[in-house]
Amino acid sequence: xxxxxxxxxxxxxxxxxxxxxxxxxxxxxxxxxxxxxxxxxxxxxxxxxxxxxxxxxxxxxxxxxxxxxxxxxxxxxxxxxxxxxxxxxxxxxxxxxxxxxxxxxxxxxxxxxxxxxxxxxxxxxxxxxxxxxxxxxxxxxxxxxxxxxxxxxxxxxxxxxxxxxxxxxxxxxxxxxxxxxxxxxxxxxxxxxxxxxxxxxxxxxxxxxxxxxxxxxxxxxxxxxxxxxxxxxxxxxxxxxxxxxxxxxxxxxxxxxxxxxxxxxxxxxxxxxxxxxxxxxxxxxxxxxxxxxxxxxxxxxxxxxxxxxxxxxxxxxxxxxxxxxxxxxxxxxxxxxxxxxxxxxxxxxxxxxxxxxxxxxxxxxxxxxxxxxxxxxxxxxxxxxxxxxxxxxxxxxxxxxxxxxxxxxxxxxxxxxxxxxxxxxxxxxxxxxxxxxxxxxxxxxxxxxxxxxxxxxxxxxxxxxxxxxxxxxxxxxxxxxxxxxxxxxxxxxxxxxxxxxxxxxxxxxxxxxxxxxxxxxxxxxxxxxxxxxxxxxxxxxxxxxxxxxxxxxxxxxxxxxxxxxxxxxxxxxxxxxxxxxxxxxxxxxxxxxxxxxxxxxxxxxxxxxxxxxxxxxxxxxxxxxxxxxxxxxxxxxxxxxxxxxxxxxxxxxxxxxxxxxxxxxxxxxxxxxxxxxxxxxxxxxxxxxxxxxxxxxxxxxxxxxxxxxxxxxxxxxxxxxxxxxxxxxxxxxxxxxxxxxxxxxxxxxxxxxxxxxxxxxxxxxxxxxxxxxxxxxxxxxxxxxxxxxxxxxxxxxxxxxxxxxxxxxxxxxxxxxxxx
RNA sequence: GCUCGGGUGGCGGAAUGGUAUACGCGGAGGUCUCAAAAACCUCUGGCCCCUGCGGCCGUGCGGGUUCGAGUCCCGCCCCGAGCACCA
Numbered sequence: 001x002x003x004x005x006x007x008x009x010x011x012x013x014x015x016x017x018x019x020x021x022x023x024x025x026x027x028x029x030x031x032x033x034x035x036x037x038x039x040x041x042x043x044x045x046x047x048x049x050x051x052x053x054x055x056x057x058x059x060x061x062x063x064x065x066x067x068x069x070x071x072x073x074x075x076x077x078x079x080x081x082x083x084x085x086x087x088x089x090x091x092x093x094x095x096x097x098x099x100x101x102x103x104x105x106x107x108x109x110x111x112x113x114x115x116x117x118x119x120x121x122x123x124x125x126x127x128x129x130x131x132x133x134x135x136x137x138x139x140x141x142x143x144x145x146x147x148x149x150x151x152x153x154x155x156x157x158x159x160x161x162x163x164x165x166x167x168x169x170x171x172x173x174x175x176x177x178x179x180x181x182x183x184x185x186x187x188x189x190x191x192x193x194x195x196x197x198x199x200x201x202x203x204x205x206x207x208x209x210x211x212x213x214x215x216x217x218x219x220x221x222x223x224x225x226x227x228x229x230x231x232x233x234x235x236x237x238x239x240x241x242x243x244x245x246x247x248x249x250x251x252x253x254x255x256x257x258x259x260x261x262x263x264x265x266x267x268x269x270x271x272x273x274x275x276x277x278x279x280x281x282x283x284x285x286x287x288x289x290x291x292x293x294x295x296x297x298x299x300x301x302x303x304x305x306x307x308x309x310x311x312x313x314x315x316x317x318x319x320x321x322x323x324x325x326x327x328x329x330x331x332x333x334x335x336x337x338x339x340x341x342x343x344x345x346x347x348x349x350x351x352x353x354x355x356x357x358x359x360x361x362x363x364x365x366x367x368x369x370x371x372x373x374x375x376x377x378x379x380x381x382x383x384x385x386x387x388x389x390x391x392x393x394x395x396x397x398x399x400x401x402x403x404x405x406x407x408x409x410x411x412x413x414x415x416x417x418x419x420x421x422x423x424x425x426x427x428x429x430x431x432x433x434x435x436x437x438x439x440x441x442x443x444x445x446x447x448x449x450x451x452x453x454x455x456x457x458x459x460x461x462x463x464x465x466x467x468x469x470x471x472x473x474x475x476x477x478x479x480x481x482x483x484x485x486x487x488x489x490x491x492x493x494x495x496x497x498x499x500x501x502x503x504x505x506x507x508x509x510x511x512x513x514x515x516x517x518x519x520x521x522x523x524x525x526x527x528x529x530x531x532x533x534x535x536x537x538x539x540x541x542x543x544x545x546x547x548x549x550x551x552x553x554x555x556x557x558x559x560x561x562x563x564x565x566x567x568x569x570x571x572x573x574x575x576x577x578x579x580x581x582x583x584x585x586x587x588x589x590x591x592x593x594x595x596x597x598x599x600x601x602x603x604x605x606x607x608x609x610x611x612x613x614x615x616x617x618x619x620x621x622x623x624x625x626x627x628x629x630x631x632x633x634x635x636x637x638x639x640x641x642x643x644x645x646x647x648x649x650x651x652x653x654x655x656x657x658x659x660x661x662x663x664x665x666x667x668x669x670x671x672x673x674x675x676x677x678x679x680x681x682x683x684x685x686x687x688x689x690x691x692x693x694x695x696x697x698x699x700x701x702x703x704x705x706x707x708x709x710x711x712x713x714x715x716x717x718x719x720x721x722x723x724x725x726x727x728x729x730x731x732x733x734x735x736x737x738x739x740x741x742x743x744x745x746x747x748x749x750x751x752x753x754x755x756x757x758x759x760x761x762x763x764x765x766x767x768x769x770x771x772x773x774x775x776x777x778x779x780x781x782x783x784x785x786x787x788x789x790x791x792x793x794x795x796x797x798x799x800x801x802x803x804x805x806x807x808x809x810x811x812x813x814x815x816x817x818x819x820x
Numbered sequence: 821g822c823u824c825g826g827g828u829g830g831c832g833g834a835a836u837g838g839u840a841u842a843c844g845c846g847g848a849g850g851u852c853u854c855a856a857a858a859a860c861c862u863c864u865g866g867c868c869c870c871u872g873c874g875g876c877c878g879u880g881c882g883g884g885u886u887c888g889a890g891u892c893c894c895g896c897c898c899c900g901a902g903c904a905c906c907a
Contacts, residue, residue, distance in 0.1 A: 229901095232824060236903065243907080263907060276907090319905085342905095349906045356907085362821095363905055435906050555824095555901085591825095592901090628844070629832060634825080637832060645844040651859095692834070695843035702843090708860060765839045770888040772839055774873080796873065809887050815838050819887050 019654035021618025025729040029128055037743050038090065038133045042528055042541055045087035050545050051078035052524055052584070054553035054561075055093040058119040060104055063126040065600070065608040065626070065638065066554075069593050072623045073632050073688060074552045075132045079725035080685045081550075082133070083749045089545060090133050091527040093140035094120050097148075098516035099177060102447035103194075106480055112447050113475060116143055126610065131619045131728050133745075138530045142519035147526060148449035149470035150536035154522050154568060155441075155514060156452060156463050157575060163209045164441075166461070171440065173201040178481035179445050200305075203485060205442040206451060206512070210567045214238050214434040216581075217566055226587040227633070233558035239435030244419045246355060246428045248275060248328040250287060250339070257286055259328055259339070262350030262433055265357065266422070267414035269332040270403040271378035272355035273368070275339045276321065278347040279303040284324065287339060292325030296341065303343045319344055319367045330355075331427040332403075332418070342367065350433055358393065365393035378402050379411060439564060441515040446479035446488045448513030456500035456507040465501050471509070487511040520561050521568040524548055524583060548584045552688070555589040562587070588688060591635025593626070600638075608638055620727035621647040627690035627726060649698050650730055653723060656704060656711045657734040666712040673703045674715060675757035678750050681722050690726070697722060713738070718750040765815040766791045768800045784810040791816055 032038055042048075053074040056067050075090065082088040096116045105112040120141060127134060140147050158164040173179070174191040191197075210217075218238050221231045243264035250257040259275060277284055279300045288296045299322045321342030330337050344363060345354055358368035358375040368375050377390050381398040400406045400414050409417060422428030442451065450471045452464035464471055474495045479488045489495060490511040500507035528541040565583050573581040592599070595606040613622045625643040630636020677700040684693035700719065704711050717738055724731035724744050735744035759780055764787055766774045774794050778787055788808060791797050800820070807819040 229824060233902070236823060239903095239906070241906075261907085265907080344905045344907095346906070354907045361907070363907075366905095433906080558902085594900095631833085639832070639845080641845055642832065643845095648859095649844090655859095691832095692843080695834075698843055705860095763839080767838085767888070770838095770886090775839070794873085807887060809838090811838060815888090817838080817887055 016655060016658045019651050019730070021620060021650075021729065022615075024733040025129075025131065025619050028729045028732045029131065031732075032133075032743075033136075035743075036137075037745070039135050039137045040087045040089050042089065042545065045089075045544070047086045048545050048549075049078070049081045049086035049088045050548045050550070051075075051081065051088055051090045052527075052548045052551045053090075053092070054551075054557065055095050055520070055523060056123065057098065057100055058094045058096050058116060058123045059100070060108075060115065060119055061602075062119075062122050063130075063610055065593055065610050068126075068130055068610050069626050070553060070590055071127070071132055072130065072626055073590055073690065074550075076623075076627065076685065076690060076725040077550055077552065077688065079133050079728060079745060080749075082745050083721055083724065083747070085748065088133065089527070090135060091138050091140075092127060092132070092134045092136070093523060093527070094123065094142065095516065095520055095523075096120065096141050096143045097448045097513075097519055099179060099443070099445060099447070102445060102479070103177065105447070111475075111477070111479070112143075116141075129614055129619055130610070130623065133728070138527050140523065140526055140530050142449075142516070142523065145470045145472055146530075146533070147523075148473075148519070150526065151449045151514065151519050151522070152452040152464070152469050152471060153466065153536055154518065154572075156466065156469075157577075158208055158568075158571060159453075159463055161571060161575060163212065163571060164206055165209065166204055166206055168202055168204050169207075169440070170200050171203055171205060173199045173485075175199055175483070178483055179443060201485060203442075203444070205440050206453075206510075206514075207438040207440050208567070210439045210564070211434060211436050213567050213570055214240070214436050215432075216570060217436075217563065220566070220582055224582050224587075225585060227555070227589040230555055230558045230562065230587060230589050233555065234563055237436065237559040237563065241433050241435075243431060243433065244415075244422070244428045245351065245431045246331065246422060247426070248331060248337075248355065250326060250328045251336075252327065257283060259283060259353050260351045261353045261355045262431060263355055265360065265415070266419045266428060267400060267403075267406070267409075267411050267417075268357040268360050268378050269330065269355065269418060269422070270400075270406075271357045271359045271376045272330055272332075272337065273358060273374045273376055274337050274356045275328050276342050276345045276354050276356050276364075276367070277324075277339065278345040278352040279341050279343055280347045281341070281352045284341055287324050287326040289325040292323065295322050296324055299341060319363070319370055321367065321371065323371075331422055331425070338373070340367075340371075348437065349435065359390050360394055362393050362395065376402060439515075439517075439567075441518055442512040443515055444485060444487045444512055445481055446473075446476070446513065448516065449473065449519070450489065451510040451512055451514050453510040454498055454501060454507040455510065456503060456505065458505060459500050459502040462501050462507065468501070473513070487513065489513070517560055517564050518568075521564040522572075524551075524565075525572075525578075543579055546578075547580045547582060549586065551584040551587045552590055553587070554592065558589070588633065590632055590688075591630065593629070593635055593638050595638045613643070617643055617647050618650075618729075620730050621650055624650070624694060624726050628694045630691060632688045632690050645698075646694070649694075649701055650727060652701050652705060653719065654730065654734070656701070656716045657720065657738060660711045660713045660716045662713045664712060666714040670703055670712070670715045671756055672759065673700055674718060675753050678718065678722065678752045679754075679757060682749065682752060685725060694726065697726075720744060721747055721750055762813065764791075766794065766797055767815060767817040768797065769819055770817060773797055773800060780813065782812075784808065784816075787816050788818070791818065 051074055053071050078088045078090045101112050101116060105115050142148060155164060174196055176194045176196040177191060218235065218240055221234060241264050243262060244266040246261050246263060246266060246269065248259045248261060250259060284296065319342065321340050324339045324341060326339045327336040328339055356364040358364040358373065359377045360379055375390060378400055379394060379398045380401045381396050397411055400409050406414050406418060419428050419430055450473055452469060452471045454462045454464060456462055474492060476492060481488055496509040496511055498507050498509055525537045528545050529538040532538055569578060569583040570581045572578045595608065598604055598606065600607045621643060624646040628646055629638060629642060677696050680696040681693045704715055720731050720734050721744055731744050740747060761777050761779055763775045764778045765772055766776060774796050776790050776794060778790055787810060792801060801818055803820065805818045805820055809817040
């Protein structure tokens with residue numbers, strides 16, 4: 001491996017003990033533990049700061065560099081806040097339930113009850129090794145009954161609030177994992193985990209009404225301080241669209257047969273030449289006359305066999321559909337228009353029916369062209385001739401044509417006007433639709449918290465009384481799912497047979513478990529209260545410490561975890577359990593580390609094992625290297641060769657601190673650079689611009705040691721707290737060796753002195769006609785006149801500026817541009 | 821197709837509309853050494869007359885705005901991520 005061929009710096013030099021990360025890192029990790037350095041007094045803290053990181057799934061492979069990258073960024077931010085004087089709470093836990101663990105357990109033939117604690121132990125070791133400022137006294141695991149008791153409580157609260165409901169739904173079924181997948185877990189028609197093509201199944205499932213919260217989830221995005229990329233992803237996911245529901249009467253059929261249609265283009269209604277219903281639409285049976293029944297039924301059967309996903313996903317699919325034989329009346333024109341069914345219309349969105357305007361919608365155009373349906377132009381762009389027939393669907397801006405009294409009206413205005421006109425006649429209502437679906441939380445698996453519900457023939461669905469929580473997940477040996485579509489728990493009558501909590505007669509437990517996203521939707525509320533037995537979270541500590549001050553994590557969770565968490569928080573807020581409705585005051589999405597331009601994966605063989613690197617270079621060097629390889633919010637490319645640079649920096653820091661001169665005066669020039677560095681690192685660190693902060697410290701090191709000078713103590717000492725968030729062990733060690741009291745993290749951030757940082761002279765850039773032609777050293781507050789005179793004294797400039805300048809642009813402190 | 825990011829030396833990357841390439845890696849030369857490693861010092865975008873403190877060209881491509889554009893505007897190309905028949 002390339003690693004072993006790299007030279008390991010040997011900083012040994014006579015008189016100074018070598019920087020030996022292995023020794024000092026172990027020393028400080030145990031010191032932090034024995035001194036409780038990272039265990040804040042939650043009740044006593046006066047300036048609390050909650051630094052949350054996304055708890056990992058404890059895989060058997062151990063901590064991934066991707067995890068460590070994210071955690072290190074969080075840790076630097078947290079440690080920096082602490083140096084600023086905040087009491088920082090940096091907890092850690094394990095997202096240990098779920099299909100991932102279960103599948104691994106099945107493959108290895110080891111029960112997850114055995115496997116998970118083992119993995120967690122390994123994660124703890126690695127996290128400690130990395131020197132994170134974690135409060136291990138408040139660790140949690142989602143698989144701990146003391147935790148999932150309250151996950152079940154959250155479910156009961158949603159049920160109580162009317163936000164949990166059961167319905168039979170077409171779900172994505174993975175035939176290999178033998179489970180239902182959320183739409184979000186289906187990628188290109190395939191299972192996110194195993195890549196198997198997903199099928200459709202009809203199952204009774206529990207859902208949360210997250211769609212009720214769509215407007216609020218969307219609205220709050222206006223003010224929460226989150227990465228724009230994350231907010232955009234949520235906005236797109238929620239998918240608000242503004243339009244109208246239009247009613248089409250079906251004169252020939254019974255009076256009840258009125259078809260409601262959702263459209264974002266009510267302005268084009270005069271061009272609606274047919275209707276299309278989803279094959280599953282409930283009105284299809286009633287509408288279809290006998291002579292079309294056979295054809296319609298055949299089409300519906302074909303559509304229902306298809307899996308949910310491929311129906312939605314496949315691109316460029318040929319449109320299919322059949323005519324029902326029925327006609328509706330276009331409420332604008334009064335014309336009869338045919339009613340078709342086609343699978344390109346989805347029952348889950350809008351009303352499951354559309355008015356087709358082939359002239360101005362690409363899908364409708366394609367369909368009309370294939371089946372020979374009429375195409376009418378009702379919108380024309382500025383310069384377009386309305387005489388010419390459309391050659392392609394026109395979806396651009398313009399004004400209405402062929403639309404009676406609305407002719408000539410611009411599209412935007414017409415949307416409102418047409419809706420209002422139809423509304424007057426009871427044929428339309430303005431409606432906002434969302435593409436967000438309700439959250440299906442049922443999983444037909446073993447390794448999750450049982451959904452706390454009991455079914456009774458007499459009383460129906462009964463919540464498990466709170467006093468009976470947790471509903472313990474039984475320790476069973478045969479946890480393998482089969483293709484019956486029900487949970488392995490359903491094979492254990494001794495577990496699911498319980499008395500009905502209402503009437504006491506025979507009841508039956510729900511045998512599905514809940515989605516792991518429910519665990520992670522509330523875990524951050526538990527950390528302050530892990531020792532609490534009778535409540536999910538302590539109200540006083542929650543008021544004091546929450547919402548979370550800083551949360552940094554991957555954008556792959558932008559639409560699942562982060563949206564679900566916001567939803568659950570809002571519900572608990574509305575029920576009076578939380579004084580806030582948004583869980584995270586500030587969220588930042590970090591980038592991802594790739595290697596050789598590709599995601600790290602076992603199959604590519606480009607996975608970086610953090611243990612190996614920390615062993616060879618030390619945790620401090622590894623942390624710092626991860627942060628140095630690119631902008632934190634964009635990620636970067638991992639390469640072995642770069643790590644030696646940061647290690648060299650730490651070696652030089654070590655040497656400077658141990659060999660510095662305690663007597664004598666510091667150099668004013670070095671002190672100037674020091675204060676510039678304090679400013680730069682202090683500005684860059686909270687912005688997560690870690691790479692440039694590190695670069696600034698390296699620059700300072702170059703000044704500090706230039707010409708092999710012996711640094712002065714006053715020049716070196718303030719550098720130690722600056723480095724501390726990035727390289728905590730070496731900082732602690734040097735702090736101690738320089739005679740500092742206690743932990744460097746309680747020492748405070750060095751004071752920045754703008755006067756000391758100011759340069760008295762600077763290089764003024766001189767341009768002629770915008771091209772750089774020279775640089776002259778001038779006093780910092782030079783006037784334009786003096787600068788111009790000094791510039792013209794320069795030979796090169798004088799040669800180019802022969803006559804009087806046409807114009808002079810002077811940017812104080814920067815440049816002088818002479819236009820001739 | 822849509823929505824977000826990105827395209828800057830040999831490489832990772834830096835740059836409130838104001839010195840493009842900070843910092844690091846790599847490379848070249850040197851100091852120290854019997855030698856090597858380490859450490860330290862100097863140089864390191866391309867081209868031209870190496871005669872200078874010289875000139876020209878350079879941030880994916882083509883235009884534009886500006887005294888001045890990597891940065892702003894218009895039109896493209898390429899790469900990455902996410903979404904995807906959402907009416």
